Amino acid sequence: MYRFIENGTVTSAEGFYAAGIHCGIKRSKKDLALIYSKLPCTGAGTFTLNKVKAAPLMVSQSLLAQSDFVHAVVINSGNANACTGEKGLEDVSTTQILAASFLGISPDHVVVSSTGVIGQYLPMDKIESGIRAIVPSLSSDAGVDAAEAIMTTDTRSKYGAVEVELSAGKVRIGAIAKGSGMIMPNMATMLCFVTTDAAVDKACLQTMLSKAVQQSFNRISVDGDTSTNDMVVLLANGASGVKVDAQSSDALLFLEALTALCKKAAQAIVIDGEGATKLITVRVEGAATEEEANWVGKAIANSPLVKTAMHGEDANWGRIICAAGYSGADLAPEKVSIYFDDEPILQKGFQIALDEARARQILSKSLVEIRVDLGAGDQTATWWTCDLSAEYVRINAAYRT
């Protein structure tokens, strides 16, 4: 059993401090964030699959794989430190050394992350004065500042926390995230930093994070595997005194809570798409394999034509079945059923069940579920996407009606 904590953030878990300031990479907005735990943390991460990896990502991925524990995460926005060669790697190292010296820890215990423009060197004078200034402002109240400092094209800061009751007591999981729903899985960097006061060994932490990411950030149309800088990092400092053992029922409860928090963050990213007015859940059922369910969900969630139809509140189910058709799944079109919420739109054998007025009523809401039953098995997958509202899609939105 977990519950969301009101105004929860990356400092909701005991023993975590954060800060977010303006150091000068951007003109006036916050652009430097720090997360810190005095207690050593086990760490886990998931990283972009892009062949072009930013310098901080290469360093942090190897650090999290090798170090037994970490203490801090430094994140800057406005500059991705990607495609910057040797100089980029040196700048990451300098950032680690600076943060470590002001925090009184080892540079190997500092995770670094960046987001912003590719192909420019970090302004290291600003990073240095920024780190000097940010350490004293660390606070258990400044999680929202940190959330603001990692924004780029985001229009809203993203943060949240959950509390979960385990057999030996309560633990908390908090997070900040950035990313905004683009029209397609592309390179809008997605970052999420998660903290917990549970005590979790490193292998178990990594397993749980990978599972949670699979069901959340990897199921939205801002796809986590495509930018040079995408990363999700989870730190566990054990400050609650509650231990989570692998394979235990507590681990399942923890995973459930972690997944819920990651889903919330993923949905916040989706709904932050420019001009997005609806959060659309794409639920695929009746697939022969989970992989095929996932393909179909992805194709529908990523279809600009489905997304424009949703914005136009147009029950254009043809676009939905067409996206399923090119998803790669082995589809029998005549077996497919489509529902909006629980309202049948298309039933097996191309029986059109559409009640236009009722469909429009459902599609006028800000939360809409598209449910597609492939009639081929019992596997499922859920994706989230947003509508596409911008003027440029006017022609497509208006095409059917």
Next chain:
Amino acid sequence: MYRFIENGTVTSAEGFYAAGIHCGIKRSKKDLALIYSKLPCTGAGTFTLNKVKAAPLMVSQSLLAQSDFVHAVVINSGNANACTGEKGLEDVSTTQILAASFLGISPDHVVVSSTGVIGQYLPMDKIESGIRAIVPSLSSDAGVDAAEAIMTTDTRSKYGAVEVELSAGKVRIGAIAKGSGMIMPNMATMLCFVTTDAAVDKACLQTMLSKAVQQSFNRISVDGDTSTNDMVVLLANGASGVKVDAQSSDALLFLEALTALCKKAAQAIVIDGEGATKLITVRVEGAATEEEANWVGKAIANSPLVKTAMHGEDANWGRIICAAGYSGADLAPEKVSIYFDDEPILQKGFQIALDEARARQILSKSLVEIRVDLGAGDQTATWWTCDLSAEYVRINAAYRT
């Protein structure tokens, strides 16, 4: 040696007649086209790979595979006759019978094609009166009418023709096409009907069409393999008296001319994207395999972020290398060079060669080439795409500068 024929169209090849009229599927625009040759034609086709195939596509694909020759193509716009089950197939059959009876040919020699809304039955009364009306209006001057009658979201009609000198004389190849450049390869139906007065046997015709399509319609970001209705059909009636033998040097010349015509049509589709202001050629060089060159070209051509940067005339090469990075190709980022036209932007080892003023000058043109050298081999691929100009991408276009 081939040359484009001024105002050439599907009737430029000898012995081909066409017509385009309004039959009532759409409110007022032309919506029914007919192409006809009195001489029997060998036929070839390439068809969508979508698992959801429209009724006319299923019928025409099997007809072209089985019939030794065909005489006519009937195309309607405004209704895709897709996801229409048995009734949809019957309607195709009725359309064939109607056209055949008015033309005095066999129904098996009538190819049918549709484009428009999915999931609605064809208004067969309108199709019947339309076919009755269109046959008498067949003319060797009405290729442009036919081109107009197959438009849906297209803003411009698309047609062209080439003449090619073979060893035994001149032959002509003409075409009409429809499709408009969407933001991503999706389901905007792409149709192209090509005619030639060369005499080409069926197997050779199919081989040449498949090769030409591979280098043209399959290299634009309106991808031919994704709609329920996509098809390219090539008819050869031999009216020129000039025969093209497989494996001959004439076949190579014919293929070159056919490919040039298909590329022209593909480019016309790209540039018809809503708000598109630039035709962008993405040329990938130095790939280890042609497949990898193709992946990289596709990823760059399909990237909304690259396309918005092109519209903003912003030399944001980071988005280009990032797209290459997630293309699936086995990429060494430090070996990549990027050019705009012949101007170096990025050179091996992340050496930034960008001259902002010069780059902006190049990007301000309406024809731009992005050239990417992967530094990994000698394979190449060329894709075409358009810029993304609409207001909704304002944030991304303005982000870097």
